[in-house]
Amino acid sequence: MNCETCRDLIDPYVAGTLAARDALALEAHVAGCAECTIDLAAAGALRDPVRGLPRRIDPPNDLWPVVRRRLVRRRMPGWGALAAAAVLLIALSSVVTALLLDRRDTAAVPLASGMAAVRMVEAGYVEQARELEAALEEGRDRLAPETIATVERNLEVIAEAIAESRAALEEDPANRDLRILLRTGHEQRVALLEQAVRLSREL
Amino acid sequence: MRDALLLLLLVSPLQLAAQQSVERGLPASATVSIRAYNLAGSIRVIGWDRDSVHVSASLASGSRLYFGGSRTALKLGVEADASPGATPPSQLVLQVPAGARVWLKSATAGADVEGISGEVDVSTVSGDIRVHGEPSLLAAESMEGSLDIDGSASVLRLKSAGGSIHFEGSAGDLNVSTVSGNIQLDVSGPVETGRVESVTGRIAWAGPVGPAGSLDLQTHGAHIQLALPRSQGAEIDVSAFSGKVINGFPAARRSAPPGKPVRYVLGNGGAHIAVRSLKGGVTIAAEQ
Numbered sequence: 001m002n003c004e005t006c007r008d009l010i011d012p013y014v015a016g017t018l019a020a021r022d023a024l025a026l027e028a029h030v031a032g033c034a035e036c037t038i039d040l041a042a043a044g045a046l047r048d049p050v051r052g053l054p055r056r057i058d059p060p061n062d063l064w065p066v067v068r069r070r071l072v073r074r075r076m077p078g079w080g081a082l083a084a085a086a087v088l089l090i091a092l093s094s095v096v097t098a099l100l101l102d103r104r105d106t107a108a109v110p111l112a113s114g115m116a117a118v119r120m121v122e123a124g125y126v127e128q129a130r131e132l133e134a135a136l137e138e139g140r141d142r143l144a145p146e147t148i149a150t151v152e153r154n155l156e157v158i159a160e161a162i163a164e165s166r167a168a169l170e171e172d173p174a175n176r177d178l179r180i181l182l183r184t185g186h187e188q189r190v191a192l193l194e195q196a197v198r199l200s201r202e203l
Numbered sequence: 204m205r206d207a208l209l210l211l212l213l214v215s216p217l218q219l220a221a222q223q224s225v226e227r228g229l230p231a232s233a234t235v236s237i238r239a240y241n242l243a244g245s246i247r248v249i250g251w252d253r254d255s256v257h258v259s260a261s262l263a264s265g266s267r268l269y270f271g272g273s274r275t276a277l278k279l280g281v282e283a284d285a286s287p288g289a290t291p292p293s294q295l296v297l298q299v300p301a302g303a304r305v306w307l308k309s310a311t312a313g314a315d316v317e318g319i320s321g322e323v324d325v326s327t328v329s330g331d332i333r334v335h336g337e338p339s340l341l342a343a344e345s346m347e348g349s350l351d352i353d354g355s356a357s358v359l360r361l362k363s364a365g366g367s368i369h370f371e372g373s374a375g376d377l378n379v380s381t382v383s384g385n386i387q388l389d390v391s392g393p394v395e396t397g398r399v400e401s402v403t404g405r406i407a408w409a410g411p412v413g414p415a416g417s418l419d420l421q422t423h424g425a426h427i428q429l430a431l432p433r434s435q436g437a438e439i440d441v442s443a444f445s446g447k448v449i450n451g452f453p454a455a456r457r458s459a460p461p462g463k464p465v466r467y468v469l470g471n472g473g474a475h476i477a478v479r480s481l482k483g484g485v486t487i488a489a490e491q
Contacts, residue, residue: 004396005417008477144310147328150347154364154382154402161402161423165481168444177442177464177479184400184421188382192364195344199328203242203310 001029006036011176014040114173118166118182125186132193139200151196158189225268227258232274233302234321240280242310244292250301250318250336257298263291313348331366349384355392367404385425394418401425405483409490411435412474424482430490436470439487440477446484455487 006029012018013026030036140148162185169178233254239246244263256277260268263283270279281293290310299305304321307314313330316323316338323338329347336354343350344362352361352370359374367384370377373392381404388399390410397418399406404422409430412418420427431437431452439455441448442464450457455467464477467487478485 002396004398004419008417008475144328147310147346150329150365157383157402161481165423168481178444178481181421181423181479181481185402185423188380188400188402191362191380192382195346195362195364199310199326199346202308202326203328 001025003029003036006030007039010036010040115170118169118173118179121183122166122186125183125190128190129186129193132190132197135197136193136200139197142200142203143196147196147199151192154192155189158185158192161185162189223262223264223266225258225260225262227260227268227270227279229256229270229272229277230254230274231256231277231300231303233300234304235274235300236276236304236306237297237299238278238280238306238308239295239297240308241293241295241312242281242283243290244281244294244312245315245330246295246297246307246309246312247315248297248299248305248307248317248319250303250320251298252301253298254300256300256303259296259298261294263293266291266293268295412437412476414473416474418474418476419479420477421479422483423480425480426483427478427480427485428488429476429478429486430488431469433489434470436473437468437476438472438474439467439469440464440475441467441485441487442477442479443483443485444481446480446482448484449486451486451488453489 006026009018009022009026013023018026030040136151162182165178165182165185169175169182172178231254235256237256239248258268258270258279260281262268262281265285266281266283268279269282270277272278279297281295283290283293285291292312299319301318302321303319305316305319305323307316307325309326309330310328311330312327313332314325314327315333316325317335319336319338321338322340323334323342325332325334325343327345327348330345331348331351332343332345333351334341334343334354338354338356340358341352341356342360343352344360345366346363347365348363349366350361350363350368350370352359352368353372355373357375359370359377359379361368361370361379362381363384364382365384366381367386368379368381369387370379371389371391373390375395377388377390377394377397377399379386379388379399381401383403384401385405385407386399386401387407388410390408393411393413393416395413395416397412397416399408399419400421402423403425405425405428406420406422407428407430408418408420411432412435414436420429426446429439433454440463448465450467452467452469455469457465457467459465
């Protein structure tokens with residue numbers, strides 16, 4: 001199983017509707033993948049499938065670099081990023097602790113859910129974008145005015161899309177597709193800024 | 204008439220002097236790594252069946268060709284005294300071993316690659332990108348230029364912000380993304396993993412998805428057109444929040460479990476296809 005497939009299956013897994021074969025494959029993947037462990041933690045409460053997980057899952061040794069890379073790509077993180085990383089790690093450690101305690105009841109592990117989880121994930125992207133915007137500002141002189149205009153125009157398009165996706169999600173916080181649309185908006189914003197920063201450094 | 208002739212006599216020598224032709228060659232390994240830069244004008248790379256690299260450049264006034272490296276790694280490009288936004292156009296043509304690994308960078312220069320079977324990585328700001336051939340891996344991105352790709356690659360990564368993307372051929376692993384550009388994909392071989400996304404650009408997909416493959420088509424505010432072979436087996440989950448969904452695939456069986464996307468099942472299922480649009484409509488059709 002790859003990360004993309006895993007992300008698609010996290011919601012049915014959390015809801016307990018995933019087929020057993022797929023659930024086992026997801027668990028095997030998550031056990032060795034720090035990024036998907038974070039996605040699983042951010043997806044909300046874990047229910048029955050927790051019991052099927054191994055009694056002990058050690059956090060991957062390289063967890064912190066992955067968290068850090070998600071938050072800031074090129075610079076030291078600001079306080080916002082550190083706070084977001086801390087929240088993520090706390091959420092993650094709740095999962096790990098619960099697993100270590102070998103919970104046998106079916107109660108949900110108390111994790112952030114609904115819009116709180118969404119905001120938590122968004123905070124990481126927002127901080128990442130902020131750092132990239134600062135880097136772009138530094139390299140602004142090396143880009144043609146038309147290029148800057150193109151970047152800004154497309155960033156506006158993305159910002160509008162993010163706002164609309166978030167508004168829709170607030171109406172229906174559990175909607176998986178709306179969450180994916182919102183996350184994609186953030187990913188596109190970060191990707192566009194990364195592309196612009198790369199151009200400003202390479203040209 | 205006399206004035207026109209006089210002007211022609213004055214201008215022609217200037218134009219001739221303004222362009223300088225340079226030819227360079229270097230022996231190279233069959234899989235040489237090449238990094239080439241040309242900010243403005245054009246850059247063309249042609250794969251050939253020889254163990255050497257040949258560079259032919261037509262340089263603008265004030266521009267120079269730099270060229271250095273070894274048989275296995277080569278770096279070359281056009282340098283100009285002008286600021287990045289005012290670089291005069293130069294033309295660069297490279298003939299390289301077909302198995303070369305090629306990395307191209309430009310600003311306004313268009314990039315044209317053909318006949319390369321190694322990895323190809325092309326990036327421009329506003330120059331159009333055209334790739335024809337069968338690179339093992341193709342990554343092409345432009346901020347505003349269009350991408351026109353014809354051929355096959357086992358791994359394909361295409362990205363633009365405002366430019367359109369057109370792909371015709373086959374790719375096992377495909378990832379295509381734009382912000383506002385339109386995407387047109389005419390896929391001839393089954394895709395195993397595909398992800399196509401835009402914000403306001405229209406998405407049109409035509410082609411098969413592998414029996415165990417997955418395809419994700421997503422846009423925020425544009426229309427998605429999904430055309431599949433009549434023999435395609437698939438489960439298609441469609442989430443169109445405010446747009447209309449049109450099913451033009453007669454064999455599709457529709458189900459809409461509460462709280463879940465509308466699902467269409469083709470044949471015995473198999474491939475998984477997810478289609479999402481917040482504001483746009485979705486059309487599912489059988490390929491003509």
